[in-house]
Amino acid sequence: MGDGIEITAEKLVEPTVKKACHMNVKDDEVIKLVGISMKEISLKVIDRVAFWLSQEENNILYCRLCNKGPFTKKGLYLHLLRLHRDEIKYMLSEEIKLEVKKVI
Numbered sequence: 001m002g003d004g005i006e007i008t009a010e011k012l013v014e015p016t017v018k019k020a021c022h023m024n025v026k027d028d029e030v031i032k033l034v035g036i037s038m039k040e041i042s043l044k045v046i047d048r049v050a051f052w053l054s055q056e057e058n059n060i061l062y063c064r065l066c067n068k069g070p071f072t073k074k075g076l077y078l079h080l081l082r083l084h085r086d087e088i089k090y091m092l093s094e095e096i097k098l099e100v101k102k103v104i
């Protein structure tokens with residue numbers, strides 16, 4: 001189970017970053033990554049973690065993890081993936097653990 005969570009967290013890094021940058025994340029995309037059985041949990045977790053990654057002020061995006069900015073959508077997307085991938089993966093795996101516990 002522990003390994004499964006790690007793998008799922010890794011897969012969800014990209015859609016979470018997209019969401020944080022106000023890019024469109026389709027349900028299908030998430031299902032393709034983690035499978036239909038993990039869809040509900042994944043969408044919840046993506047929303048929750050994405051909220052902690054970015055901040056918007058007057059239509060300008062800032063990184064909430066290190067307060068850098070302003071960024072364009074694309075700029076923040078690259079920044080989060082390059083600099084904060086491990087943190088984001090860790091946050092995702094913690095949230096997935098919480099959700100999985102609720103189900104069991």
Ligand SMILES: [Zn+2]
Nearest residue numbers: 063065066068
């Ligand atoms: Zn940052």
